[in-house]
Amino acid sequence: MLHRFRRLSRAVLKMNLLVKRDVMNIFARNLRLRTRGWIIGLGAVALLFILPGCVVGPKYHPPAPQAPAPAYKESPTNAQDNGDWTVAQPADAKLRGKWWEIFNDPELNALEEQLDINNQNIKQYFENYMEARAIVREARSQYFPTLTAAPAITHSRASANVGAPSSTTGGTTTTSTPQLQSTLYTLPLEASWEPDLWGKVRNTVRQAQYAAQVSAAELENERLTEQASLAQYFFEIRGQDKLQQIFDETVAADQKAYDLTRSLYETGIDDEISVVESETTLRNAQAGATNVGVARAQYEHAIAVLIGKAATNFSIPAKPMTVAPPPIPVGVPSELLERRPDVAAAERTMAEANASIGIAYAAYYPNLTLTAEGGFESSVFHRWFTWPSRFWSVGSSLSETLFDAGLRRATVQQYVATYNSDLAAYRQTVLSAFQQVEDGLAEVRILSKEIQQEQQAVDSAQVFLKLEQARYETGVDPYIDVLIAQTTVLSDQQTLNNLQVQQMTYAVALVEALGGGWDRSQLPTPHQVTEKPPASETTKQE
Numbered sequence: 001m002l003h004r005f006r007r008l009s010r011a012v013l014k015m016n017l018l019v020k021r022d023v024m025n026i027f028a029r030n031l032r033l034r035t036r037g038w039i040i041g042l043g044a045v046a047l048l049f050i051l052p053g054c055v056v057g058p059k060y061h062p063p064a065p066q067a068p069a070p071a072y073k074e075s076p077t078n079a080q081d082n083g084d085w086t087v088a089q090p091a092d093a094k095l096r097g098k099w100w101e102i103f104n105d106p107e108l109n110a111l112e113e114q115l116d117i118n119n120q121n122i123k124q125y126f127e128n129y130m131e132a133r134a135i136v137r138e139a140r141s142q143y144f145p146t147l148t149a150a151p152a153i154t155h156s157r158a159s160a161n162v163g164a165p166s167s168t169t170g171g172t173t174t175t176s177t178p179q180l181q182s183t184l185y186t187l188p189l190e191a192s193w194e195p196d197l198w199g200k201v202r203n204t205v206r207q208a209q210y211a212a213q214v215s216a217a218e219l220e221n222e223r224l225t226e227q228a229s230l231a232q233y234f235f236e237i238r239g240q241d242k243l244q245q246i247f248d249e250t251v252a253a254d255q256k257a258y259d260l261t262r263s264l265y266e267t268g269i270d271d272e273i274s275v276v277e278s279e280t281t282l283r284n285a286q287a288g289a290t291n292v293g294v295a296r297a298q299y300e301h302a303i304a305v306l307i308g309k310a311a312t313n314f315s316i317p318a319k320p321m322t323v324a325p326p327p328i329p330v331g332v333p334s335e336l337l338e339r340r341p342d343v344a345a346a347e348r349t350m351a352e353a354n355a356s357i358g359i360a361y362a363a364y365y366p367n368l369t370l371t372a373e374g375g376f377e378s379s380v381f382h383r384w385f386t387w388p389s390r391f392w393s394v395g396s397s398l399s400e401t402l403f404d405a406g407l408r409r410a411t412v413q414q415y416v417a418t419y420n421s422d423l424a425a426y427r428q429t430v431l432s433a434f435q436q437v438e439d440g441l442a443e444v445r446i447l448s449k450e451i452q453q454e455q456q457a458v459d460s461a462q463v464f465l466k467l468e469q470a471r472y473e474t475g476v477d478p479y480i481d482v483l484i485a486q487t488t489v490l491s492d493q494q495t496l497n498n499l500q501v502q503q504m505t506y507a508v509a510l511v512e513a514l515g516g517g518w519d520r521s522q523l524p525t526p527h528q529v530t531e532k533p534p535a536s537e538t539t540k541q542e
Contacts, residue, residue: 055199057358118308238321239501440510
């Protein structure tokens with residue numbers, strides 16, 4: 001008996017030693033596996049931090065066009081046929097801020113201030129800009145994981161006719177009754193994240209930022225267009241007021257001539273044809289004076305719309321235009337591209353297209369998606385949020401397109417073509433910018449000289465009229481000669497007034513071609529378009 005007990009004890013001891021050895025081997029193996037897992041896990045985490053530095057696609061380099069010349073060809077300092085009009089000195093001066101103030105007209109200044117606040121087109125472009133900024137924040141949201149919660153309570157009833165499991169005991173078969181009704185309480189939390197391994201999200205954010213900058217530049221370009229239109233309409237009204245003055249003076253002079261010819265006819269000195277001719281001239285002048293009101297009313301109504309007012313309740317006092325355009329600081333050609341909002345918009349459009357190429361290139365690389373789910377689940381309500389009711393899962397997936405029938409290659413080619421098209425549009429915008437400045441300089445300068453010549457023509461026509469009136473009153477010449485002189489004076493005065501109006505409107509167009517008071521430094525940066533705007537700018541308006 002004792003011998004058996006000792007043999008059994010040695011067997012148990014030997015078994016314990018074997019178990020301990022196996023346990024130690026298992027522990028060592030687990031330790032190696034865990035260490036290897038930690039290394040793999042740390043490597044994966046490091047990989048997630050390293051790979052976001054990879055951004056596929058071409059790097060954007062903004063174009064650097066050279067100025068065509070150190071000075072504008074049509075500048076009065078270079079031209080031979082210069083009139084009275086000159087550019088502001090020094091030659092590298094710039095328009096700044098409220099450019100319309102150089103015309104020194106308080107009424108124009110007041111109207112321009114109202115335009116910036118109430119113009120509906122400017123408001124529309126501003127809201128487009130706010131929309132573009134919101135899209136930037138939408139794109140940035142892809143940097144972060146998506147977390148969703150979907151709590152649910154499900155009450156269900158199973159069919160009683162579904163076969164139930166049976167068991168046989170002592171030759172007797174029994175069938176268990178299934179649970180027909182059940183309730184399940186769940187509170188899952190799901191998280192998913194796609195790391196930006198190849199820069200797709202970053203290029204998407206950059207694309208949205210550049211698009212927002214394009215919208216900001218378009219807003220400034222629209223603002224400049226509306227400001228210039230208001231100034232041009234304003235000077236058109238001043239020109240119509242001057243034309244009205246010319247017609248009123250002509251009507252008064254023609255009325256005197258008509259009274260004279262009628263008096264001479266009644267006394268038998270002159271014939272009836274002179275009366276008819278003078279009356280025809282008077283009625284034509286009266287009709288012309290009346291017709292002036294049509295154009296003036298239209299320009300006045302246009303200004304009302306620009307400043308956001310109903311044309312019915314808006315009017316501008318009559319005031320004939322007597323001023324010439326002031327010297328305008330045109331600067332130098334090398335600065336023009338930094339002062340034009342449309343050029344800035346065209347350049348930012350190129351940057352946006354370049355980012356789109358990077359997004360297209362990212363489709364060639366695999367996508368990694370990390371997912372996690374956890375929560376509480378129970379069939380009994382009071383155990384819903386207890387610790388044993390918890391569940392969780394973690395996973396990842398890697399996807400790569402193996403065949404797409406050339407879709408990705410065609411997409412890249414599409415965006416490359418878009419970029420090339422935008423590059424051509426940018427170069428065309430630059431060429432148009434220099435053309436418009438040269439056009440404006442030539443128009444204002446040449447009109448200045450033409451106005452001098454036309455003023456001499458008006459002076460000569462007035463002398464001609466006085467001489468003919470004297471010859472008619474002394475009976476030397478017939479009244480038809482006076483009529484010709486009257487028509488010549490009126491025509492020359494109308495031409496002179498039209499030239500003066502054109503010179504003022506062309507001066508405004510020149511200011512617009514120079515970019516107004518805008519500068520590229522005023523274009524918001526990518527960081528600024530990403531910031532959340534004040535609530536007052538994002539509130540729905542009624």
